[in-house]
Amino acid sequence: MKNIQVKWWLLLLLIISTTVSSCEKEDSGNAGRLTETDFMVAAANSDLFEIQTGQIASGKGTLSEVREFAQHLVMDHTTSSNELRILANQKKITLPDSLTEDNRAIRMRLSGQSGVAFDKDFIEVQITAHDEAISLYEQATREIQDPDIRNFATKTLPILQGHRDHAVMVKSKIDSF
Incomplete structure (x- = not known):
């Protein structure tokens, strides 16, 4: 009798452990997935950064190409x-209305520069920022479940890629000086 009870307890423990293990596997599959809220907050941060640094560059840029590029950034990211x-209002997602600490530091650094040094730093910052944004939006097109948010990411991605290409072109012009 005792042997049968032990077998039942072992079977019960095996069932529980298998159930817990399969739940952990399901959860870990979603652990790296980009959520709708995370995407929208990151996208809003990116837009804020592009608008604010673009506004600085449209006034401080030495080369006309830098100023024109900055104006495109402000317009497109606005x-x-x-x-x-x-979209965030429709989905009841709260977006940030100020820059992250890291982006504030970059904005301050840019604000303190002038001349060709400003142009070079601004363009480098834009290439890096657009690389990050493109990566975020590509991930969103693959992982976001909400069709409205996924469509926004899909529609915006080519604009970001165009900005990056434009920044690389301006960089080659700056590097020739």
């Missing part, structure tokens, strides 16, 4: 930001 805010 449009994107407005669309993102409308």
Whole structure:
């Protein structure tokens, strides 16, 4: 009799451990997935950064190409930001209205520069920022489940890629000086 009870307890423990193990595997599959909220907050941060640094560069840029590129950034990212805010309101997601600490530091650094040094740093910052944004938006097109948010990411991605290409072109112009 005792032997049968031990077998039942072992079977019960085996069932429980298998159930817990399969739940852990399911959870770990979603652990790295980009959530809708995380994407929208990161996208809003990106837009804010591009708008604010673009505003600085449209006034401080030495080369006309830098100033024109900056104006495109402000215009396109303002449009994107407005669309993102409308979508966030529909989805009841709160977006940030100020820069992250790291981005504030970069903005301050840029604000303190002038001349060709400013142009070079601004363009380098834009290439890096757009690399990060492109990576974020590509991940969103693959992982976001909400069709409205995924469509926003899909529609915005080519604009970001165009900005990066434009920044590389401006960088080659700056590097020739």
